[in-house]
Amino acid sequence: MRFFKFHGYGNDYLILEEGSLRPATDLNELARRLCDRHYGAGADGVAIIGPAESADADFRARIFNPDGSEAAMSGNGTRCAAAYLHYTGSWTNDELRLHTRSGIKLYRLRGRYGARRFRFEAEIGRPALESASIPMRTDEPLDAVLNYPLEVNGEIVTITALQMCNPNCCVFVEDFDRFDWRKLGSLIERHPRFPERTNVEFIRVRDRDHIVVRVWERGAGETMASGTGACAAAVAAYLNGCVNRRVTVEMPGGALEVEWREDGEVILTGTAEAVYRGEWLGEEG
Secondary structure, three states: OEEEEEEEOOEEEEEEEHHHOOOOOOHHHHHHHHHOOOOOOOOOEEEEEEEOOOOOOOEEEEEEOOOOOEEOOOHHHHHHHHHHHHHOOOOOOOEEEEEEOOEEEEEEEEEEEOOOEEEEEEEEEOOEOOHHHOOOOOOOOOOOEEEEEEEEOOEEEEEEEEEEOEEEEEEEOOOHHHOOHHHHHHHHHOOOOOOOOOEEEEEEEEEOOEEEEEEEEOOOEEEOOOHHHHHHHHHHHHHOOOOOOEEEEEEOOEEEEEEEOOOOOEEEEEEEEEEEEEEOOHHHO
């Protein structure tokens, strides 16, 4: 089975075509095996590309986490899928409509650098702020989860939570080195307040145009970057009065651009790059 590896700011994905898979393949188990960095190809996730199921999309992209769970959406994963389609010549138009579990996302090609690197502007969607939409269990329904006191291991952590294609929990910090954010991220990910688990973004505000973010991703753990996480962090920072509507989000893998437009749509701009192609032998026994 042939696959390609792409990355968006170090957030790496294995790209497969649905037609290359055996019938009745267990996609959850396949993702677990492929993503293992010791016994598999190694990645933060798998994107499986298939034909669109309706006329309002060009292709379908399913995203799987390293633990085998299927994500509703990945900003970097779907950008890698879009880059794959352009790289292989499967799609040549500047606009691409990808059908995801979180709806149809529009990707506009904004640049091509050599043969392997692509820049896209994507319409990610509108954030949902209500506690029921995240979903998050609260004592009473909330129109927005802002400055919410979340008890974690007997201590109170102030959070802002929202649905940005996936559940996201944002924590504002002054310094990443003053506490074990990875441990806290792991605890919040599986907190009983989040019945579907949650992504966790730790945010340091640099100024009104820049934030620095560390991500603990549901089903993946620490990642170099997260597209939907960058969007969630930008929205949370704006809701808390910290930044403007357009902001640069710096992550360990690089900087993405996020704009939360007046009409509510979140626009994510960033790159994706082809790394290598390979052949998976795991199904040969």
